[in-house]
Amino acid sequence: MADVFTYFEDLHKMPEIGMHEFKTSAYIADHLKKMGYEVQEHIGGGTGIVAVYDSGKPGPVLGLRADMDALGTKDGGAAHLCGHDGHMAMLLTAAEIIKEQKLVHKGKLKILFQPAEEISEGALSMLKGGAIDDIDILIGMHGRPIQECRVGQAAPALYYSAATHIRYDIIGKQSHGARPYLGVSALDAACLVVAAANALRFDSNVVYNLKATQIHADAGVPNAVPGNATVTFDLRSQSNDVMDLMIKKLTNAAKNAAASIGAEAVENILHSTPASIITPEVTNIIAEVIKEELGSQALIPPITTAGGEDFFWYPKEKPELKTGFIALGEDAQPGLHDPNMHFDHSALPNGVKLHVGLVKKILG
Ligand SMILES: [Zn+2]
Ligand SMILES: [Zn+2]
Structure with missing residues (x-):
C-alpha cells in the first residue's frame, strides 16, 4: 500500500x-x-x-x-x-x-x-x-x-509572474587615469545604461518591475579607467506581453546609452520563466x-x-x-x-x- x-x-x-x-x-x-x-x-x-x-x-x-x-x-x-x-x-x-x-x-x-x-x-x-x-x-x-x-x-x-535576468556586457576601452580621453569608460557607460533603464515606462495597469541588481566595473587598480563592465537586471511582470516588451525596450535603451559615449552593450539572457x-x-x-x-x-x-x-x-x-x-x-x-x-x-x-x-x- x-x-x-x-x-x-x-x-x-x-x-x-x-x-x-x-x-x-x-x-x-x-x-x-x-x-x-x-x-x-x-x-x-x-x-x-x-x-x-x-x-x-x-x-x-x-x-x-x-x-x-x-x-x-x-x-x-x-x-x-x-x-x-x-x-x-x-x-x-x-x-x-x-x-x-x-x-x-x-x-x-x-x-x-x-x-x-x-x-x-x-x-x-x-x-x-x-x-x-x-x-x-x-x-x-x-x-x-x-x-x-x-x-x-x-x-x-x-x-x-514572468521573471527574466539579463546581463549586459559593456565593452569600452581601458585607459590610464591620467589620460581618460584616450579610452572609453565602461563604468560610465554602465551608469548610463542603469539611468536609461530607470527611465523606461510600461503599461501601469499591469504589475511589473525592472531594476538593476548587479554592476561590475574594475580595472584592478585605482588609477585606470575600466574598459569592461557588466550590468545585470531583474525583470518581473504579470503579463508575458509586457515582459517581451520590457526585454526589447531595455536592450534598445542599453545599446543606445552605451553607444552615446562610444561603448557597446551586448545582451545575455541568463534566465527566463513565463508568467x-x-x-x-x-x-x-x-x-x-x-x-x-x-x-x-x-x-x-x-x-x-x-x-x-x-x-x-x-x-x-x-x-x-x-x-x-x-x-x-x-x-x-x-x-x-x-x-x-x-x-x-x-x-x-x-x-x-x-x-x-x-x-x-x-x-x-
Ligand atoms: Zn523554488
Ligand atoms: Zn519550487
Whole structure:
C-alpha cells in the first residue's frame, strides 16, 4: 500500500540539483515500474521521466507533473528547500493508488517527473523530448508558504509572474587615469545604461518591475579607467506581453546609452520563466476536485505571486495545451528557498487526494 510519508523521507534524503537528479529519477522510475507503469526515462537527454497508463479507450490525454530538483547550498551540497521532495512523494503515491484501483477508464494518463525547475531548463527539456506532444490537459502543483494558504486549504490557480535576468556586457576601452580621453569608460557607460533603464515606462495597469541588481566595473587598480563592465537586471511582470516588451525596450535603451559615449552593450539572457498561462475551464475542474476531496471549506480563491515557475514554458511553447496549476496549503516556513524551510507534512495526503481526484474527474 502506498505511503506518501515513506516516499517523502526517502526522496528528502537524496537532494540533487537541476539536471543532476540521477538517484532521484532512478528511485522514481524503479517504483513506477514496480507499480506496473510503462516508463520512459532520460526524456530530452536528461533525467526526466514519463509514466503512461493508457485505458485503450478514446478520451483526453491528461498529464500530471511534479518537479524533482533541489537547491544548491553554500557548502556545495543540495537541499530540498522548495518542497519538490513533497511534490514527488505526492504524485508517486497518487500513481500507485491510480494503478491499484484502476482509475483510468477513458483516454490516457501521463505522469511527468520533470528535472531542473529552479534553473528553468527542465520544462524545456521535457518539451524537447516530446513528453507533452500528445497531452491535452496538463496540471502542476506547488506547496505554499504559511502566509498564502494554510494546511487543509488549496487554491485552484496560482498566478506566477514572468521573471527574466539579463546581463549586459559593456565593452569600452581601458585607459590610464591620467589620460581618460584616450579610452572609453565602461563604468560610465554602465551608469548610463542603469539611468536609461530607470527611465523606461510600461503599461501601469499591469504589475511589473525592472531594476538593476548587479554592476561590475574594475580595472584592478585605482588609477585606470575600466574598459569592461557588466550590468545585470531583474525583470518581473504579470503579463508575458509586457515582459517581451520590457526585454526589447531595455536592450534598445542599453545599446543606445552605451553607444552615446562610444561603448557597446551586448545582451545575455541568463534566465527566463513565463508568467502563468492558465485555462479557466481547468481551474473550474480543479476547484470542484478541491471541494470533493478536501471539503468545500478547503477551497480558497486563486493566488497571485511574484515568484516564477518554469511549468509555464509548456503552454508558452504549445499554445493549444490546456493547463491548470494547484496551490496546495503546506504551512511552509519561514519561506520557500529559506535554508531553514520546513512544512507541515500533514499536507502530503491532501496533495495525493487532489491528484487522484483529478484522474477520477477527467479520466473516470
Ligand atoms: Zn523554488
Ligand atoms: Zn519550487
